[in-house]
Amino acid sequence: MKAEIISVGTELLLGSTINTDAADVSKTLSEYGINVYWHTVVGDNPARVADAVSRAMGRADMIITTGGLGPTCDDLTKVAIADALGLPLVVSEEEEKWLKELFAERGNELTPNNFQQIELPKGVVALRNDWGTAPGCYLEHENVKLIMLPGPPRECREMLEHRVRPILAKISDGKIVSHTVNFFGIGESEMEQYLRADMESMQNPSLAPYAREGECYVRVTAKAETEEIAEEMIKPVISKVREKFGELAYGENSPSLAYWTLKLLKEQNKTLAAAESCTGGMLSELITDIPGASANFLGAAVVYTNDVKTKLLGIPEELIDNFGAVSEEVAAVMAMNVRELLGSDYGIGITGLAGPDGDGENPVGTVFVALASENSVYVRSLSLGGRDRRIIRLYSCQNAFDMLRRKLTDLRVEEVIKP
Structure with missing residues (x-):
């Protein structure tokens, strides 16, 4: 045709x-x-x-x-x-x-x-x-x-x-079945390089990588006489794709990383709270766009200035003076304190510089994302320079979701930081 x-x-x-x-x-x-x-x-x-x-x-x-x-x-x-x-x-x-x-x-x-x-x-x-x-x-x-x-x-x-x-x-002709495997931490072009040989050799099922802002996915499509046969054809291909990319594969048939992370929270009956600085409420927006989020997302504090960080979250002024507002130490305490303040199982803290200016010590795109649980605090350091404000904020949120989904699935999250 x-x-x-x-x-x-x-x-x-x-x-x-x-x-x-x-x-x-x-x-x-x-x-x-x-x-x-x-x-x-x-x-x-x-x-x-x-x-x-x-x-x-x-x-x-x-x-x-x-x-x-x-x-x-x-x-x-x-x-x-x-x-x-x-x-x-x-x-x-x-x-x-x-x-x-x-x-x-x-x-x-x-x-x-x-x-x-x-x-x-x-x-x-x-x-x-x-x-x-x-x-x-x-x-x-x-x-x-x-x-x-x-x-x-x-x-x-x-x-x-x-x-x-x-x-x-x-x-x-026949029945066509498609499933997607979702990824975070790898780009479409890099993924295509790893899959190129498979894409060229396979016709049915077929593989096709797609980009989505901050993440990507691979669609696996099979055509057969019945849906049942097509489903059976797809299963080993999905297993092969997931095995090839390991921990970078976060789910299947998911519309977004935020959706999958909320799904994991629901399955484990866990709750989340967030403290956002440079993201300005974007993480909260991404998760509350999903129906039913209120059962697991308790709330968030947008603490954009140092004064508000201290007044609302109790971030010690000396901690900010010693390490700076954009630091792994401050991000960690933000995550810990918002978790304690709202009584959630997990707390996320995000602080960074979305631009257009740096702070003299850190360049634009420097972001620290922290995840706090009952017994641990993890911090991920990001360098997101060369991107506009919206993308820096979006990638910061997605890294937060990625850290949480890793924690919920017993994968390596990040080095433990003890503030």
């Missing part, structure tokens, strides 16, 4: 936005044996979008478009495709009901332009977008399968995973 990806957006042509959607779509299609022959990028012009779709209809078996499904005046992909295929636009009553309920739940005004998102070419199957507001579409027209996806990368990625994969599985 030959496929063409049509990415819609003037920002892509101007270079102001990187076209990650096309890469994600290509990787997904390749897992199902669908060959991407063409990548086309078109600006926000309905005539040119319609022309690109008409051209693709004449040479591809599958067309996937990304972008141009939203509520603004330049979101014209559906209009252009309907015009190219000679289909009228009709309001999806089911999506209209969902959209009204969504806006009511959020307490937002449903302005008229939002209804543009639910005007779909007649005959399509609406693909619910639980990560945004603009639904995707799927239709078959003149023996060509056409899928429309939203442009925002996260929405596109989630729609690929939860809406497009089931479609691809149905139209593929």
Whole structure:
């Protein structure tokens, strides 16, 4: 099967936005044996979008478009495709009901332009977008399968995973099963080097590494007559991958390291508290984004200044004076004291320099992450220079989760520090 990806957006042509959607779509299609022959990028012009779709209809078996499904005046992909295929636009009553309920739940005004998102070419199957507001579409027209996806990368990625994969599985011969192995502490390019020989020699099951901010995963996909056979084909490959990377593999089929760490806390009925300085509450956000986190995450203190560290957490002023606020000693006491203050099983302390300036002794990107349990305190020293503030903060949080998941699974955490 030959496929063409049509990415819609003037920002892509101007270079102001990187076209990650096309890469994600290509990787997904390749897992199902669908060959991407063409990548086309078109600006926000309905005539040119319609022309690109008409051209693709004449040479591809599958067309996937990304972008141009939203509520603004330049979101014209559906209009252009309907015009190219000679289909009228009709309001999806089911999506209209969902959209009204969504806006009511959020307490937002449903302005008229939002209804543009639910005007779909007649005959399509609406693909619910639980990560945004603009639904995707799927239709078959003149023996060509056409899928429309939203442009925002996260929405596109989630729609690929939860809406497009089931479609691809149905139209593929046989049954396709995929599982992921999740990793922290190794990059996609390094992982690809270790797996390259396997990737080149294996066709079914197949291996495909993917990057996710601060972590990565390997998708293992098998195709067989039944799901049961495909599952059996996958098992030894997953075992081989996990054996090859050892402790760097933290889980399977996990959406994030934070999710997996919370899962371990739940399984062991343990609780967590955190004291955040340079991360400014990001760790708390990452874990409370997960439903049910309150059963195991008791709370956190954002102690951004030295004065607040002393007043809220009881960090001795002399400790800060002697070692500096950005030090393994202060991180350790932060973790110990927040654990004691909130009565949790584990405490995390994070202090560092996210930039743009250092403190005279430590460069930007210097971070100390501490984990305290009843009998031990561990500190990890990080050098995250050359990255922007958000990434420094994110990597710091992920290292904290990694230390905790290692502790919960009896793996080496870090050298014990006695402040």
